[in-house]
Structures are given as C-alpha cells and as structure tokens.
Amino acid sequence: MRSNKGTWLLLAPGMIWILLFLVAPLIMMVYVSFWTQTTFSIKPDLTTQSWVNFFSSDTYFGALLRTIKIWLTVLIVTLLIGYPVALYIGQFIKNKTLQTALLVTCVIPFWTSFLIRVLAWRPMLGKEGAINIILQKIGIIDAPIEVLLFTELSVIIGMVQIYVVFMVGPIAFMIGRIDESLIESARDLGASASTIFRRIILPLSLPGVIVGSIFVTVMVLGEFATASALSGRKVNLLGNIIITQVGSLKWAFAAVAGVVLTIVMAAFVAVMLRIVNLRNQI
Amino acid sequence: MDKVVSLKWFLGIFTALFVLFLYGPFIVMGILSFQQGPEGGPQFPIIEWSTYWYQHVMGYAPPSRVAPLPIGEALIRSLTLAFATMVVSTVMGVLTAQAFRRRFRGSGLVFYSVILGMIVPGVLLGLGMALLANQFGIDRNWWSTAFVLHVVYTYPFAFLVMLAIFNRFDASVEEASLSLGVSPARTFRKVTFPIIFPGVLSAMLFAFTLSYDEFPRTLFTGGSDVTMPLAIYGTFAVEIHPNLFAFGVLTTLFSFSLLVIYAILLSVSTRRQRARASGLQEDIS
Numbered sequence: 001m002r003s004n005k006g007t008w009l010l011l012a013p014g015m016i017w018i019l020l021f022l023v024a025p026l027i028m029m030v031y032v033s034f035w036t037q038t039t040f041s042i043k044p045d046l047t048t049q050s051w052v053n054f055f056s057s058d059t060y061f062g063a064l065l066r067t068i069k070i071w072l073t074v075l076i077v078t079l080l081i082g083y084p085v086a087l088y089i090g091q092f093i094k095n096k097t098l099q100t101a102l103l104v105t106c107v108i109p110f111w112t113s114f115l116i117r118v119l120a121w122r123p124m125l126g127k128e129g130a131i132n133i134i135l136q137k138i139g140i141i142d143a144p145i146e147v148l149l150f151t152e153l154s155v156i157i158g159m160v161q162i163y164v165v166f167m168v169g170p171i172a173f174m175i176g177r178i179d180e181s182l183i184e185s186a187r188d189l190g191a192s193a194s195t196i197f198r199r200i201i202l203p204l205s206l207p208g209v210i211v212g213s214i215f216v217t218v219m220v221l222g223e224f225a226t227a228s229a230l231s232g233r234k235v236n237l238l239g240n241i242i243i244t245q246v247g248s249l250k251w252a253f254a255a256v257a258g259v260v261l262t263i264v265m266a267a268f269v270a271v272m273l274r275i276v277n278l279r280n281q282i
Numbered sequence: 283m284d285k286v287v288s289l290k291w292f293l294g295i296f297t298a299l300f301v302l303f304l305y306g307p308f309i310v311m312g313i314l315s316f317q318q319g320p321e322g323g324p325q326f327p328i329i330e331w332s333t334y335w336y337q338h339v340m341g342y343a344p345p346s347r348v349a350p351l352p353i354g355e356a357l358i359r360s361l362t363l364a365f366a367t368m369v370v371s372t373v374m375g376v377l378t379a380q381a382f383r384r385r386f387r388g389s390g391l392v393f394y395s396v397i398l399g400m401i402v403p404g405v406l407l408g409l410g411m412a413l414l415a416n417q418f419g420i421d422r423n424w425w426s427t428a429f430v431l432h433v434v435y436t437y438p439f440a441f442l443v444m445l446a447i448f449n450r451f452d453a454s455v456e457e458a459s460l461s462l463g464v465s466p467a468r469t470f471r472k473v474t475f476p477i478i479f480p481g482v483l484s485a486m487l488f489a490f491t492l493s494y495d496e497f498p499r500t501l502f503t504g505g506s507d508v509t510m511p512l513a514i515y516g517t518f519a520v521e522i523h524p525n526l527f528a529f530g531v532l533t534t535l536f537s538f539s540l541l542v543i544y545a546i547l548l549s550v551s552t553r554r555q556r557a558r559a560s561g562l563q564e565d566i567s
Contacts, residue, residue: 025410222403
C-alpha cells in the first residue's frame with residue numbers, strides 16, 4: 001500500500017497543475033460561451049444568443065468552413081509530400097548516421113522563431129519575390145504570378161512548410177522500425193515491390209500517419225499567425241476570429257468560436273485514436 | 283529490381299527538393315538581411331550589400347524612419363520565462379515519469395490528460411486562462427498567468443522524453459544500490475540521475491526552446507509587458523523592414539549556440555559515464 005501512496009505523491013504536482021491550468025480554463029471557456037454579451041461587457045446570465053449569432057452569421061460560419069477547408073488541404077498536402085520523404089529516410093537510407101543527419105536537417109528550421117519563419121515567406125512569394133524572379137529568369141513565365149502572396153494559396157504554402165515535418169517524423173520513425181528480415185522474406189517468397197509496400201510497409205507505417213495527422217491537425221486548427229501574416233488579413237480563420245473578438249472585448253463570442261474549434265479537433269483526434277493506441281507506440 | 287532502383291532515385295530527388303523547400307525562405311531571408319539601409323526594403327533586388335540592419339537591431343544605427351525593434355527588455359523577459367518554465371516542467375516531467383514506472387490504476391487517464399497539454403491549441407488555452415483570470419480578478423502577467431500555461435505546454439514533452447528514457451532503463455542497478463542499504467534519495471542522486479541525465483538534458487532543451495518561442499498562449503495572458511515573440515507579432519500589423527530578417531538570422535544563431543551547448547554537455551556526460559564504467563571494470567579485475 002505504501003508504494004501506491006508514493007505513486008500518487010509523484011503524480012500530485014503534475015495533476016494539480018493540469019487541473020488548475022488546463023482543465024479549469026477549458027471548462028471556463030465552455031461556461032463563458034453561454035454568457036450574455038453586451039457591447040462592452042459580459043454578464044453571467046446564461047443564454048444561447050452567442051451560439052445563435054455564430055451559426056447565423058455568414059462571416060463566422062464562413063470562417064468555420066474556410067478553416068476546415070484549409071485544414072483538410074494542408075493535411076492532405078503534408079501527407080502527400082511527407083510520406084515519400086519519410087519512406088526514403090526510413091527505408092532507403094540504410095546508414096543510421098545518415099538517417100539521423102537527414103532527420104536533424106528537417107528539424108533544424110524549428111530553432112528559428114516561428115513568426116520569423118512565417119515572415120520569411122513574404123520575400124519568397126511576393127510579386128517581386130524570389131520565386132517570381134527565378135521563374136522569369138528561366139523563362140517559364142513572362143509576367144509575375146500574383147496569386148502567390150496575400151491569398152489562401154500563400155497561407156497553405158506557409159502552413160505546409162511549417163508543419164510538414166510533424167508528418168515526416170512519426171512516419172519515418174515507424175518505417176525505420178520495420179524489421180528488415182520481414183521485407184527480405186517477403187522478397188524471397190516472390191512478392192513484388194508494390195506488394196511489399198501495400199502489404200507490409202503501408203500497414204506498419206499507419207500509426208505514424210495517424211500521429212502525424214493529429215499533430216498537423218491540432219496545430220493548423222489553432223493557427224492564426226500564418227493567416228494574418230501571409231494573407232494580408234484577407235483570409236480569416238477561426239483563430240483570427242478569436243483574436244479580433246478578444247480585441248473588441250467580445251469574450252462570449254470568442255469563447256463560442258473556441259468551443260467550436262475544440263469540438264472539431266476533439267472529434268478528429270477521437271476518430272484517429274480509435275484506429276491506433278498512442279501509448280503502445282512509445 | 284530496376285524498378286526499385288529508379289524508385290530510390292526518384293525518392294532521393296524528391297527528398298532533396300523537400301529540403302530545398304524547407305530551407306528556401308531562410309536562404310532568401312539571410313540574403314535580404316544584408317539589404318542596404320535604411321531605404322532598402324524587404325525585397326529584391328539588393329540595392330547594395332551592407333550590415334546596416336544588423337546595426338539597427340543592435341541599436342547602433344542612427345535614428346531613421348524605421349523604428350527600432352522593441353527588444354532588450356522583451357528578450358530578458360523571454361529568457362527568464364523560458365528558464366523558469368524549463369526548471370518546473372523538467373522536474374514535474376521526471377516525477378510523473380518516475381510514477382509511471384510502476385503500473386497503477388488510472389494510468390491511462392493520467393497519461394492522456396498530461397498529453398492534452400501539448401495538444402490543446404495555445405489560443406484556446408490562452409482564451410480560457412484569460413477568462414478565468416478575469417473571473418477571479420487576477421492580473422494577467424507574463425510571469426504568472428502566461429508562465430503556468432507555458433508549463434502546461436512543455437511539461438508533456440518533458441514527460442514523454444523521460445518516459446522513453448525510463449522504458450529503456452535497467453532497474454536492477456537501482457535495486458542493487460537499494461539492497462546494499464543505500465537510501466532511496468541517495469540512490470536517486472548517485473545511481474538513477476546519472477543514467478537518466480541525457481534524457482533530462484533533452485527535456486530541458488525541449489522545454490526551453492518551446493517556451494522561448496511560444497506566443498499563442500502568451501498573447502491573451504501575458505499582460506502589457508510583452509515577451510520576445512509578442513514583440514515580433516506586434517510588427518506584423520505595420521510594414522515590415524529587413525531589420526526583422528537580420529533579427530531572425532541573429533536569433534537562429536543564438537538557438538544554434540544553445541544546440542551546441544546541449545551537444546557538448548551530452549558528449550561530456552556520456553564520456554564521463556564511459557570512463558566511470560571502465561574504471562569500475564578495472565576495479566573488479
């Protein structure tokens with residue numbers, strides 16, 4: 001029995017911290033979303049007015065749809081770009097040192113401030129940006145492409161570059177863990193490369209895909225900085241809505257947007273976790 | 283077999299392009315940070331190479347129409363906050379992971395509620411915390427409301443790192459020490475800690491860099507005294523100048539020096555451990 005007490009003593013600081021500063025704020029957010037919002041203040045009289053306003057307003061409901069659209073686009077693109085890279089690192093690089101070096105190369109950009117990384121896309125994508133200059137020099141295009149900056153496309157490009165590594169890492173990790181003899185024996189038994197991929201590598205890398213998708217999802221859904229830096233405030237995601245609502249002291253409204261975001265995210269993560277048990281993968 | 287070889291080449295080229303995609307903006311940013319100042323803007327072409335914007339960031343440039351970045355105090359705040367976050371979250375991470383070495387009821391719930399801290403988006407948590415602080419009339423400051431959220435965010439990382447370390451940990455050395463009558467506290471200090479030290483170092487590195495760069499959680503909870511990332515975020519609203527790029531290059535160099543310190547500490551600790559192990563062997567023989 002003594003050992004049991006010791007366990008809970010070790011857990012206590014972390015659990016108290018989580019309850020006070022993670023669970024309580026989230027509950028508070030849900031609670032406040034039902035408060036009455038007047039022009040400059042909120043009153044704790046329960047009402048569903050903010051919820052009705054949210055879903056009946058084109059601006060806010062539109063922002064929800066746009067957020068979901070951009071999230072799904074980024075998710076699919078990061079998977080399409082990330083999987084081949086992870087496959088190369090995990091399966092085709094046999095030298096362990098080289099493998100680590102490649103992964104570290106992917107992670108190094110994270111040691112630059114997130115905001116600076118977002119900002120660095122501006123001189124890349126602009127009308128007189130690096131991409132347009134290079135494409136014009138080579139002679140692929142005559143006039144600069146203008147849709148590159150301050151559009152939804154620029155937001156998507158920026159997000160993909162920032163978050164794709166979170167897809168590559170988990171997948172490369174799972175592929176690298178596949179027992180080499182498994183693939184050898186499949187090959188000896190006459191399986192083609194595509195069969196080996198379909199029957200062995202793909203299913204065994206699935207937990208990596210799930211974990212990567214969860215990472216990308218929670219990060220993209222909580223985003224606002226990339227959108228405000230690369231869209232010239234033209235593309236408003238739910239995150240941006242929360243920022244502007246707080247700025248104008250519409251707390252109840254910000255809380256509604258926050259709760260909606262949480263529900264979308266929780267639903268996705270719950271579905272993903274049904275497919276794979278995270279704890280067994282560590 | 284030919285198909286596999288060509289696939290390998292294709293994937294190799296794909297990966298090279300991918301790395302270029304990751305680094306492209308940095309290269310451009312690095313080049314543009316040497317733009318002429320103060321007239322030169324944040325775009326091509328380079329009018330004339332100069333280090334003007336570096337001087338500008340350091341505060342050595344003569345006053346011009348471009349306002350200096352509000353760093354200095356913000357930098358000190360961020361470093362202090364990152365340091366405090368690092369200490370608290372690493373200690374809590376080690377404690378929690380230590381508890382997980384034994385099976386206990388409700389471990390699944392505890393595991394997922396800790397992980398929740400790194401999963402819940404910062405802007406939501408920041409909003410919730412701000413509402414909570416308003417409700418109880420607590421002032422929002424970078425060292426109070428923002429600090430506790432930073433720990434919520436970095437603690438799961440520290441916990442996961444330590445959990446992975448403990449999973450590969452040979453408990454028999456500890457048992458040997460305990461059965462020889464060494465007290466648990468002394469065993470932890472003399473036996474357990476040296477073995478898990480590389481993990482602790484990684485956890486600290488994670489916590490420090492994550493907190494140092496964190497801003498969605500700080501945005502609503504940091505109060506009026508801004509931290510470094512908030513100072514940068516503030517410049518988003520106005521026209522950007524190459525001084526931000528110069529600042530980006532400088533902060534990247536700073537982060538790399540942190541990384542180098544980490545690598546040196548790690549190699550020193552492994553070398554010492556190896557030396558100790560070989561010393562032990564000599565003692566035995």
